[in-house]
Amino acid sequence: MPMRPGASASGGASLLAAFRVVFVGGVISFRALFNWLNPYIYVPTMLIAPVFQILLFAYVGRSAGVADDGFYVIGNAVQYASIPCLFAMANTIAGERFTQTLGIVLSTPVNRVALFVGRSLPVVANGWFVAMVALFVGGRVLGVDLPLRVWPGIALCVVVASASCTGLGLLQASIALRVRSTAVLSNIVFGVLLVFCGTNVALDALPAWMAGVGRVLPLTHAIEGARRVAGGAGLGEVAGLLAREAALGVAFTVAGLLALRYVEGQSRRHATLELQ
Amino acid sequence: MSILEARELRRSFATTTGVLRRRTDPVEAVRGVSFHIDRGEVFGLLGPNGAGKTTTIKMLITLLLPTSGSATILGHDVVAEPRAVRRRIGYVFGGDRGLYERLSALDNLRYFAELYAVPAREQAARIGELLEMVGLAGRERERVEGFSRGMRQRLHIARGLLHDPELLFLDEPSIGIDPVGARELRQTISGLREQGKTILLTTHYMFEADELCDRIAVITRGELVATGTPAELKARVSAGSVLEVEVFDGLGDRLSVVEALPGVRSATVTTGETSQTLVVSIDAGADVTGATLDALHGIRVGRVVSRQPTLEDAYVELVGS
Numbered sequence: 001m002p003m004r005p006g007a008s009a010s011g012g013a014s015l016l017a018a019f020r021v022v023f024v025g026g027v028i029s030f031r032a033l034f035n036w037l038n039p040y041i042y043v044p045t046m047l048i049a050p051v052f053q054i055l056l057f058a059y060v061g062r063s064a065g066v067a068d069d070g071f072y073v074i075g076n077a078v079q080y081a082s083i084p085c086l087f088a089m090a091n092t093i094a095g096e097r098f099t100q101t102l103g104i105v106l107s108t109p110v111n112r113v114a115l116f117v118g119r120s121l122p123v124v125a126n127g128w129f130v131a132m133v134a135l136f137v138g139g140r141v142l143g144v145d146l147p148l149r150v151w152p153g154i155a156l157c158v159v160v161a162s163a164s165c166t167g168l169g170l171l172q173a174s175i176a177l178r179v180r181s182t183a184v185l186s187n188i189v190f191g192v193l194l195v196f197c198g199t200n201v202a203l204d205a206l207p208a209w210m211a212g213v214g215r216v217l218p219l220t221h222a223i224e225g226a227r228r229v230a231g232g233a234g235l236g237e238v239a240g241l242l243a244r245e246a247a248l249g250v251a252f253t254v255a256g257l258l259a260l261r262y263v264e265g266q267s268r269r270h271a272t273l274e275l276q
Numbered sequence: 277m278s279i280l281e282a283r284e285l286r287r288s289f290a291t292t293t294g295v296l297r298r299r300t301d302p303v304e305a306v307r308g309v310s311f312h313i314d315r316g317e318v319f320g321l322l323g324p325n326g327a328g329k330t331t332t333i334k335m336l337i338t339l340l341l342p343t344s345g346s347a348t349i350l351g352h353d354v355v356a357e358p359r360a361v362r363r364r365i366g367y368v369f370g371g372d373r374g375l376y377e378r379l380s381a382l383d384n385l386r387y388f389a390e391l392y393a394v395p396a397r398e399q400a401a402r403i404g405e406l407l408e409m410v411g412l413a414g415r416e417r418e419r420v421e422g423f424s425r426g427m428r429q430r431l432h433i434a435r436g437l438l439h440d441p442e443l444l445f446l447d448e449p450s451i452g453i454d455p456v457g458a459r460e461l462r463q464t465i466s467g468l469r470e471q472g473k474t475i476l477l478t479t480h481y482m483f484e485a486d487e488l489c490d491r492i493a494v495i496t497r498g499e500l501v502a503t504g505t506p507a508e509l510k511a512r513v514s515a516g517s518v519l520e521v522e523v524f525d526g527l528g529d530r531l532s533v534v535e536a537l538p539g540v541r542s543a544t545v546t547t548g549e550t551s552q553t554l555v556v557s558i559d560a561g562a563d564v565t566g567a568t569l570d571a572l573h574g575i576r577v578g579r580v581v582s583r584q585p586t587l588e589d590a591y592v593e594l595v596g597s
């Protein structure tokens with residue numbers, strides 16, 4: 001066995017190793033830890049449930065006569081990305097407590113940023129997929145016709161939404177790791193996003209403080225952007241919204257990574273994580 | 277040359293009791309432990325439950341910071357240079373947890389190969405070699421959730437060796453493994469020693485420690501009470517020999533009578549399935565067989581054996597007091 005990786009890893013080799021942790025490791029850990037990757041759970045919670053949410057609010061909207069069906073289809077489909085983003089992120093990080101692998105993972109030299117960013121990429125992809133399916137199916141059921149040419153723009157808005165929401169998921173996962181519960185927090189954050197992000201009630205119609213909170217949460221700007229694209233706006237017109245959404249995503253991701261670093265440091269000092 | 281140096285390691289934990297009136301009491305789990313491990317050595321850390329073995333290991337593998345004291349592994353400080361230390365060590369604990377159940381054995385190994393930065397082109401060969409070594413070749417595509425305890429344990433060991441670490445920490449690797457599996461595990465560990473690996477091993481099985489370890493440290497209540505080769509420990513504690521008497525009735529107050537006999541260092545009773553065994557540790561040169569049997573007069577006695585002390589005898593004396 002004539003090798004000793006890591007010990008002699010040059011800068012280039014360790015960069016390559018970090019890339020592999022992000023892209024190869026990320027996918028393996030998603031398969032390992034995301035408990036819902038089973039058709040009997042995945043299809044009902046990820047593909048069917050969002051349609052109910054869309055229908056509920058669309059019919060409430062119809063009977064109240066506030067907005068057209070398209071408003072609700074887009075709002076709820078994009079907002080539903082938060083279910084996979086929040087829950088899967090909590091699963092793939094705090095779930096290590098149930099497999100009791102956290103101690104082993106933290107005893108490896110892996111670059112923590114690469115480790116956690118890698119774990120979030122499949123979550124982003126999955127969130128995007130869930131929202132796009134919800135949009136398509138929900139639109140079909142309600143007879144909302146989105147012309148073919150607006151789909152690429154909407155798809156881009158959903159990528160940004162899913163990524164920024166996963167950033168919030170990362171922050172939330174660091175807390176879940178510490179407080180030993182994954183689902184409770186995700187449910188609360190989901191509820192907050194449902195109310196504050198202009199999903200069903202436009203920000204202008206919310207009390208000022210709630211609208212203010214909505215503007216610093218993920219999803220709000222992406223939902224707004226997707227609605228405008230669906231209404232015929234060009235990508236240039238929503239670039240500002242998407243940039244703000246992306247900036248929030250980066251901010252939450254950085255906060256999440258710092259929080260995870262803090263949690264690991266605290267655990268080394270005070271044994272606050274159960275590391276087998 | 278020392279691969280590992282631990283100097284006066286200490287670690288206390290704050291434990292909280294009570295729900296309303298919370299009180300925090302510090303528990304001193306490790307209280308000033310110093311030892312060193314030389315290259316190529318198998319070093320045993322033995323001690324009763326709660327003695328501080330796992331806590332000591334966690335400080336060495338950088339999962340816990342010492343409250344005070346320091347340790348270096350291959351010249352790297354475990355507090356100041358955790359990444360350098362992590363690259364050079366492997367960590368395996370016993371029991372059937374600590375694996376990704378829904379992944380195959382192969383994917384478990386692949387994942388950790390990435391975390392240990394094993395270069396992509398070397399991974400397949402390395403993983404194949406290790407699967408062969410731990411006897412899991414051919415089963416690697418099965419999900420771990422269907423693995424037996426022994427298979428999981430062997431997979432753990434393969435995982436700990438992926439990056440070819442110089443120093444391997446094995447925390448109770450043989451816990452819950454059947455005798456045949458445990459024997460195979462000992463062979464695996466011997467094989468690693470022959471390859472020149474340095475190993476820190478904890479176990480509650482004394483014959484295992486006797487067979488595998490070059491040197492042993494005994495820890496109780498957070499402090500080392502003895503360090504030496506198995507032979508030195510046996511010689512140092514029980515200078516004499518051991519008399520074992522199988523008895524079929526209750527001993528009552530006879531135990532204290534035997535203990536009081538001249539030449540007797542200590543007497544203990546272990547309970548078996550159909551009988552009890554009186555284990556009498558004797559001073560060098562003394563012969564207490566007759567006197568002991570006299571003391572047991574009227575009690576049904578079975579086999580009587582006089583033998584050399586084992587590591588277990590030494591251990592029981594060391595931690596017993």
Ligand SMILES: Nc1ncnc2c1ncn2[C@@H]1O[C@H](COP(=O)(O)OP(=O)(O)OP(=O)(O)O)[C@@H](O)[C@H]1O
Nearest residue numbers: 271289291303305324325326327328329330331332
């Ligand atoms: N995270 C923790 N918080 C509080 N106390 C702890 C913690 N970890 C360990 N201890 C205490 O430290 C002491 C040593 O525990 P440790 O796990 O090191 O023992 P051990 O020698 O490995 O025992 P065993 O043979 O049972 O594995 C015990 O009293 C234990 O209760």
Ligand SMILES: [Mg+2]
Nearest residue numbers: 329330331447
């Ligand atoms: Mg232990």
